Amino acid sequence: MPEQSRLIPVSEPLIGDNVLPLVQECLETGWISSEGRFIEEFERKWSSYCGAGYGVAVNSGTAALQIAVAALKLERGSEIIMPSWTIISCAIAIIEAGCIPVLVDCDPETWCMNLDEVESKVSPRTRAVMPVHMFGHPVDMRHLATLAKKCDLFIIEDAAESHGAEVAGRRVGGLGDMGCFSFYANKIVTTGEGGMVVTNSIELSDRLRSLRNLCFGRDHRFCHAAIGHNYRLTNLQAAVGVAQIERVDAHIEKKRWIAACYQERLKNLSQVSLPVERDWAKSVYWMYGLVLHNSVPFDAVEFAHRLRERGVDTRPFFLGMHEQPILRAMGLFESESYPVSERLARRGLYIPTGLTLTESQIDRVCEAIIRVMS
Numbered sequence: 140m141p142e143q144s145r146l147i148p149v150s151e152p153l154i155g156d157n158v159l160p161l162v163q164e165c166l167e168t169g170w171i172s173s174e175g176r177f178i179e180e181f182e183r184k185w186s187s188y189c190g191a192g193y194g195v196a197v198n199s200g201t202a203a204l205q206i207a208v209a210a211l212k213l214e215r216g217s218e219i220i221m222p223s224w225t226i227i228s229c230a231i232a233i234i235e236a237g238c239i240p241v242l243v244d245c246d247p248e249t250w251c252m253n254l255d256e257v258e259s260k261v262s263p264r265t266r267a268v269m270p271v272h273m274f275g276h277p278v279d280m281r282h283l284a285t286l287a288k289k290c291d292l293f294i295i296e297d298a299a300e301s302h303g304a305e306v307a308g309r310r311v312g313g314l315g316d317m318g319c320f321s322f323y324a325n326k327i328v329t330t331g332e333g334g335m336v337v338t339n340s341i342e343l344s345d346r347l348r349s350l351r352n353l354c355f356g357r358d359h360r361f362c363h364a365a366i367g368h369n370y371r372l373t374n375l376q377a378a379v380g381v382a383q384i385e386r387v388d389a390h391i392e393k394k395r396w397i398a399a400c401y402q403e404r405l406k407n408l409s410q411v412s413l414p415v416e417r418d419w420a421k422s423v424y425w426m427y428g429l430v431l432h433n434s435v436p437f438d439a440v441e442f443a444h445r446l447r448e449r450g451v452d453t454r455p456f457f458l459g460m461h462e463q464p465i466l467r468a469m470g471l472f473e474s475e476s477y478p479v480s481e482r483l484a485r486r487g488l489y490i491p492t493g494l495t496l497t498e499s500q501i502d503r504v505c506e507a508i509i510r511v512m513s
Contacts, residue, residue: 175374200321272301
């Protein structure tokens with residue numbers, strides 16, 4: 140297929156040649172399951188990168204969130220505050236722990252949770268808050284940490300989309316009680332499928348390790364005092380992760396270069412809002428989103444269709460938790476409305492940001508966007 144007619148995908152994984160020797164070692168030694176030296180090395184290197192003392196690798200970002208909430212041992216009916224506009228994994232982790240998700244809207248510019256709304260949602264049953272660092276831009280954890288201390292709340296960071304993002308020079312993941320990561324194929328650091336929880340608490344890290352491994356007994360392996368899960372990561376996947384950490388800074392640099400290219404080419408396009416970067420933040424621009432202004436006479440679905448006709452693939456934004464049919468069917472969020480979340484869901488999408496993206500492809504994407512808008 141000629142280059143000019145090829146669809147430009149949103150994301151293409153980039154593993155790199157440095158992973159092959161490590162994976163080969165796993166195959167040659169037979170250490171391919173959840174035992175092997177790369178598990179510990181991956182945990183140690185990633186937690187250190189995030190400024191945390193301990194890392195517990197699991198098989199997905201969703202699993203990371205689930206064991207993080209479970210590790211707090213909260214009473215059933217406890218409330219955890221989270222943003223409406225995020226992936227459903229956050230709500231699932233809260234619900235499966237017997238807790239209640241309480242929603243706040245998001246900031247219209249950073250798309251992260253609106254911290255001004257958090258304190259108003261704190262009740263006598265609130266025990267934790269779950270900030271989500273959205274599409275590469277972090278939540279202002281300084282503000283949230285002050286509020287959490289005042290209200291005696293745990294903080295579980297969802298940093299799945301923001302590997303290496305910073306708040307006032309400190310990397311996300313290590314800024315709360317626990318930080319949860321995904322290493323899915325389209326993430327800045329990938330193991331294909333995978334995740335990790337990082338923490339500075341040895342007590343929490345011990346609980347997390349037990350929860351990811353069926354809560355096997357210490358004195359009698361098959362005597363279980365708690366309900367755990369088989370959420371283990373394989374040594375093969377950890378080997379890929381170790382190799383990826385060596386490239387994480389280069390991957391972030393490429394993401395920021397892509398974002399700068401888009402910003403320069405689209406800054407005069409009056410019909411869309413572009414991502415912002417607060418002066419206290421370092422965004423890693425995991426994805427580059429666009430939000431149509433209300434004056435544009437079509438929505439994001441039609442925008443995506445028109446771009447695809449011009450050879451550019453896109454992905455839709457999240458649908459707010461308060462609009463999820465399954466959560467409504469469970470009796471959650473009845474009559475609740477979050478206007479910013481609703482607008483983003485209907486007017487937003489993200490465009491190609493894969494690590495293999497070239498400048499000529501960026502030019503093609505921007506030309507297509509400008510033509511659609513004109």
